[in-house]
Amino acid sequence: MIKIRDLEKIYRTEEVETVALNKISIDVKEGEFVAIMGPSGCGKSTLLNILGLLDDPDNGSFLFNNIEVAHFNERKRADLRKHNIGFVFQSFNLIDELTVFENVELPLIYTGVKSGDRKKRVEEVLDKMQIMHRRNHYPQQLSGGQQQRVAVARAVVNNPKLILADEPTGNLDSSNGNEVMTLLTDLNEQGTTIIMVTHSEHDARYSHRIIRMLDGQTVLENIMV
């Protein structure tokens, strides 16, 4: 599903040049659950941003379902993203001015799903995430665990082929964290590819494969048994 080769990302300021990704090459198959680990500043978030088409690489190739997307313009990236990729963030990133229902509905609006279908699909996914009773609440009225469940619901509502999770349990206690990891595992079992950046060895154990990074390069891959 994902094939990146010799991917480079360099951040430049007037005086300093920082290599975030240094000719990195990774393959992710459809249906895989991959965890990316490494110390802060090793480039894992940069990698996730590029995989999520939120950022451009400077060099190298990025094939998404055999299509070269490395140098897509913003419009093409937005189109590919909204149909294929779901995101889960450490800090949930829900829109404060929208209710739970409206937050989850948002990706469907951008993919042009009709109002009746949207309602049905949002309710289905909220039900699945056991958050239906909070549908009319605003994010500030929910606990961290609940907010992350809403974020997961929003990530999956469009049935994306790929979910990118950036430290999804980073702001949660262990009980809520485990719940979110179980949700992600369930989704993966239903066929969704998941790539997760994490600092937590515990969370990484939910994945099929752990890619360890250092200084913008992969240094080790562990296959989980």
Add this chain to the structure above:
Amino acid sequence: MFKTYFKIAIRCLLKNKVFSAINILGLSIGIAVCFIISLFVQEELSYDRFNTRANDIYRIEFNANINGGKINESNVMPPVAQALQKDYPEVKEVTRLRTLGKPHIWINEKQFDGSSLVYVDSNFFNVFTIPLIQGNAKTALLHPHSLVISKELAQSFFGREDPIGKLIKFSKKNDIPPFTVTGVFDKIPSNSHFHFDIFGSMITDPDAVSDSWLTSSYYTYAVLQKGYNHKKLEAKLPGMVEKYMGPQIKQHMGLTLEQFRTKGNSIGFKLQPLTAIHLHGDSNTELEARGDIRYIYIFSAVAIFMLLIACINFINLSTAGAVKRAKEVGIRKVMGSRKQELVKQFLLESLLITVIALFIAAILVQLALPLFNELSGKTLVFGFQLKPLAALTLLGLLVSILAGMYPAFFLSSFKPIATLKGKFTTHNSTYNIRSGLIVFQFFIAICLITGTIVVYKQMQFIQNIKLGYNKDQLLVIDNSWALGNKERTFRDLLLNDPRVENVTVSGYRPAGPSFFNNALAYPEGRQNEFMNTLEYRIDERYIPTLGIQMAMGRNFSPSMPTDSLAMIINETAAKAFGFGNNAIGKKIFREHGDQGQHLGYTIIGVVKDFHFRSLHEAITPLLMVLQPETGLIIKVKTKDVQGLLASMKKQWQTFNTVDAFSWSFMDELYNKTYTAEQKTGRILNIFTILTILVACMGLFGLTTYTAEQRAKEIGIRKVLGASVTQVTSMLSKQFIKLVIIACIIAFPLSYWVMNQWLLDFAYRIHLNVWMFAGAGVIAILIALCTVSVQAIKAALANPVKAIRSE
């Protein structure tokens, strides 16, 4: 999609109540002011355009320059119309109008006063679009003693009866034949340069067929061939002067046109386009008070600036509050939103704010229009009709695009990664743009404050200037001519009243409506040095009654029979005739009577210059002769003026039971001369206050944002020992710096603009540094007060809370 955008917009508005209120209220005021001014400007620009032939109609005006004295009159000689029609084929039609004031009117022995009468040529309604609702416009004024009256007047005179064929008398006795009503017109539009109630047939006026090219009282309008360049005809008009006027000048003044012109004198006609009369006219004998194109420019600029200031608030507050929206933008982008979708969303938000502002603006316009009408003397209306509503909607749309475009592109261009990681910071360039916009807002505010100060100072100067006569306690009897030969008896009675200091018989008043008598005069032995002067026909009591000072010589004395050929002149005349300090005993000759005789007057006195015209004009040579006509000016010496007026009225009624006793105070007449400036001053005051208010609202909002964004910094500074004063000054400094920059930019421009305005006054104040410094200090103080409120609040906040919240 729009539903979500709309929901977000509403919730954001409610969440940020203060900023929403600032934006909405600022825009409402901006739109309301802009709309009111647009109504005013539209009305001013539309003058006389209702006439279907407006673009082809030109008024013939008379211009002359005689020994430096300028004559610019919009009424010309009776035969001009005929000459134009006869000699110039490009002139399709000519029509004339002669004013006759407001005569007494009798209908079946019942008296009606207060309606204005003019004589017009029979084709008048063919030239001007004043449709008749009764009668035939083509024939109504063909015969002598025919009248066309307004619908309103017809109702007041005849009630429900048919007015056609009814008789109207202008004299109680039967010395003038009655006039027959032959037509009724509906109403002359408010945007016409003349408004009259009664149009009489010109053929009634025997003077209308006079062939004199030396007397002028006919407003003459020519219709040129469609699209004909009037400048071409204007170039031919000197031929008319040569052909018709030259011989009469030679006959009456003994000078050929060539001799006349060798001294730099000029005489001629010009064509004033009908549609330019109201705003660009410059004649001294206008039918109604004119507008002024400069005020149109000033007010239009104020309207645009006001709107810009409100839009700037919107832009500044939106970009300053970007941090609050950054996360949302990031999430939307991650969810697949395209940039143009976000642009649409933010434009929709600005549209929503504008729509709310529009509703409030519409209410404000309704509430403020009567006040504006009172100040401007207009009768503007804002009805819920399609045109003004469409204009208002268009204005709203323009505002929402103007105000929303930059924030929309700015907000939608955020990089999602940075915003979601909370690493979002606004760029320096955004800060610079915001600072630039604040400078611009205060630049406008300071220009307006300076303008207000200068206008106020000039008005104060006008009030306090030594006029050379004492306008206080002077009572003018407007219609003492109505007493006929009892006028002098009435005067004598007043002179015996202990409450009266003096009474003069004269219709020549230095302020308000006055008799007006131009006289060509020359010093003895120097006939070629004739000069256009103003002549006052007065009695011996005029100078003391008005408190005019003698510079040399003496006043008139009825006991000296030679004074009938004596003259008192003003200092300017003495100088202009080259007499210097030796004027007494010199002779001045002037034309006398219609036959062109020249009579010499011996100068017996020189009065100190006094202002007998508006301060817009310089003092010109004035000649005074002992030849009282009619009119009464009374110097009173009592505090009980009302008591005096009551007894005068009683006295008046014993002499005249027909005409009402009518009076004015000279100081009020004087003030009326400057009504236009006073009105402009008052309107400017209001706009200045509103501009400052809106600019300050924006500044208040920005300070609030700044205080919020710097909460952690302020907290740390306080923990490290910063005092409230230090924190307040730190926050205030950055804004005050901008206001000072605005001052530096505003001063030269406002100096130039106000200097131009003052140039229109022959007597004016001098601009000094304190006026500008004062404006600067006012702006800085206002800005400081605005900023301090939020700055102090931020400085007093608990630092622990701020640090923890981060």
